[in-house]
Amino acid sequence: MRKKKDAYHKWLKELNDAFKEQGKKYDNKKLRWDLLPYAEVEDVVKIITHGAEKYGDENWKEVKGGRWRYLAAAMRHIVAWKKGEIVDRDTGVSHLAHAVCCLLFLMWIDKKPLKDPVTPNTFAYCKNCEYAFEEGVCYHRYGKNFGHATEIDEYGWCGNWKQRR
Numbered sequence: 001m002r003k004k005k006d007a008y009h010k011w012l013k014e015l016n017d018a019f020k021e022q023g024k025k026y027d028n029k030k031l032r033w034d035l036l037p038y039a040e041v042e043d044v045v046k047i048i049t050h051g052a053e054k055y056g057d058e059n060w061k062e063v064k065g066g067r068w069r070y071l072a073a074a075m076r077h078i079v080a081w082k083k084g085e086i087v088d089r090d091t092g093v094s095h096l097a098h099a100v101c102c103l104l105f106l107m108w109i110d111k112k113p114l115k116d117p118v119t120p121n122t123f124a125y126c127k128n129c130e131y132a133f134e135e136g137v138c139y140h141r142y143g144k145n146f147g148h149a150t151e152i153d154e155y156g157w158c159g160n161w162k163q164r165r
Helices: 002-021 038-054 066-082 095-111
Strands: 138-139 149-151
Touching: 038 095, 066 095
Parallel strands: none
Antiparallel strands: 138 149
16 A cells, blocks of 8 residues: 555656646736736726717717816716715716726826926916816816816916906
């Protein structure tokens, strides 16, 4: 019996050594995509697909004032979730998936260079609303045009300025 056991252990060791010598792959320090929760990632993809069907492929990249609008949208979805509305009525998908989608868009926006090379990663402020704007558009903090885009004129004032005089 002892000889069979020794033979088995010898065979097991040889087999183990053979596997060690075959195909090496150095995966340490590489991104671990296998750790992503794929069902939740799929929910985010559902939102992006819904947006593409509704507005067109990659239309989100062309939205004026995207930085502020996607931040506002992400916050709306987070607040709705916090208030107990787990699923968005329009899509039937989690509000958090919507928020993650908006945050991904913001990450993309942060990586793209701004059109004004003089002030990288900064924004101008509307002299009227004292509100940051991107690409020459103000989304007013108050007044008749609250939240609606208005072009900034060459002096740094938005179209809402007459209402405050």
